[in-house]
Structures are given as C-alpha cells and as structure tokens.
Amino acid sequence: FLHPAWHETWLRHFGEGVAPVFLACRDGDELVGVAALEIAGDTARQLGDHHVCDYAGPLALPGREAEVAAGVLEWLTEDLTSHLVLWGLQEDAAVVGAFAEAAGAWGWELEATQEAIAPAAKLPGDFETFVAGLSKKDRHELRRKLRNLEAAGEVEFESVSEPGAIEARFDLFLQMMRRSREDKDEFLTPRMEAFFRDLGRTMGAQGLARLNTLLLDGAPVAMIFCFENEGTTFLYNSGYEPALAPLAVGLLSKAHAISDAIARGKRVFDFLRGEEDYKRRLGGVEARVLTLRLAQRRD
Helix, strand or coil, X not given: CXXXXXXXXXXXXXXXXXXXXXXXEEECCEEEEEEEEXXXXXXXXXXXXXXXXXXXXCEECCCCHHHHHHHHHHHHHHCCCCEEEEEEEECCCHHHHHHHHHHHHHCEEEEEEEEEECCEEECCCCHHHHHHCCCHHHHHHHHHHHHHHHHHCCEEEEXXXXXXXXXXXXXXXXXXXXXXXXXXXXXXXXHHHHHHXXXXXXXXXXXXXXXXXXEXXXXXXXXXXXXXXXXXXXXXXXXXXXXXXHHCHHHHHHHHHHHHHHHCCCXXXXXXXXXXXXXXXXXXXXXXXXXXXXXXXXX
8 A cells, every 4th residue: 555556546546636745765875765645735644545545654664764754744844834644554553653753853743543443364374273273163163164165066266466367357356346245336436446447457567466266166256356565465355246145255255365375475464444243253353553643833
C-alpha cells in the first residue's frame, strides 16, 4: 500500500481534485524516507483512502524514523501547514513513536485513536505445524472441513503471480466477489471495478500481486486476491460460490492460501482490516490500526 505503483493507481481512479505532495527525506545524497500527502488548506493528510488502502503512513529506513518524522514536521511548519493526519498506521510501526517524539520536539500536539483492527497470523515452517498451533476446537474444525471437501471431489489450489495470468482470471474473480456477498456487489461500482483491474495489472507488473483459486473437480469454487512483499502475504479481497457454502470453500480457500504462503517462505499472513470470525479461526491475532492527528500548538 506504500509502493509508488499503488499511489499512481489510486490517483488515476480517485485523485480528482487531490493535490498530492511527495516529500523525500534525505541525509546528503541518501534517501532515508518518504511521505505521500495531500494538502487542503492548513491540513496535510496521508494520501489515499482507508476504504481501499488498509495501511498507510510515511516510510523510513530502519533506525531513521525519528529523522523522517522530524523532517516532515519541519517542512510542514515552514509551509504553514498546521495540521497533519496520518491514518492507517500499524500500532507497532516505528513511525508511531517517532512522530510522538518529534511532536514534542517541534511543539505539536498529538492524539492517537484506534481506526481499525487488522488480524494477522505468524507462519511457521510447515502447514501441519501451523494447524497444530490453532486452538483445539479450531484445529478440529479445520481438519474436518478439509476432509469433507476432499470427500466431495478432487481438490486443487492454483496460485498465479504473472500479470497476464492474473488478468486472464480477473473477470471470474470479480464475478465471484459479487456473488459471494451482497455488500461486495454494492461495493464494486464501475469505478471500483476499474480500480481493482488496474491494481491487478500494475501491482502484478511489480511482482507484488497474486491471485489464488481453489478448484473442486476442476471448477473454480473460491478465489483470493493478495498482495505480497518479501515476508508477508496480505489478503486483500476474496469471493466464493455461494452454492458451495456448506463445504466452507471460502474458509478453506484461505487455509490453502496460508499453506501456499508457508511453502513459499512467507512468515506472516495478514488478513488486513476487519474482525470477521474466520480470521481468528485461522490463527489471526488482533492488531490495532491507528490514526495520528497532529496540530501545532498555539501559544
């Protein structure tokens, strides 16, 4: 969500009337951090939209967060921009503490509020160890559901990351999203659908997107659109065939995606925003997403 390709895609579809400002924080010739903002009046706000961007916030090299936070507030002070809203910050992100420290040093007030919950599961070295780490009830239920699906037919799991392969399957993914839940059908307006398609192309071209398909007897029954970095898989959105809900194909597609992520060496499976119960049943541990609101003190 912090990659330049993401910001470019978001601006293409939702950037009308937005005045983006990209700050580069440097130590000599070394780039140590960046901040993507939009400024309206006396307020700077993290660029983007929490409805489609689960995480946001300035980026900094490890150990340089304090310098980046101070640099951002210094620039805003000189620009006479007296308010800053940073949304989408993971609670344990180093920039949270860095901005708290910089606010005190630069005479800014800071308020932190909870914006959302985003569960995530730590991944061990193999899927059986992952399943064994679930609660007794969840472990039993997952294994039972997996057996039931296997008894219903031949189960396959397909995972593609090549941009052409993602695009070839994207129509079916969007159809499955619409069919799986009424609110998802309402969410996929023509503009949102175009944004999703563009994300598949642009993030796929960067090697950051993956489209997963659970198949039963060769027929797709559930699909998951994910993003990835070196160590984490992020579950962005999903859909399934409602007629096969009794076989729990929605839940089991996520279980297979976790197994696939483990096999490819990922260390975290991030379910992103939302407190749906299936996330807990698949080992998700709640983590807070914060908004920081900063304002210059008026003495």
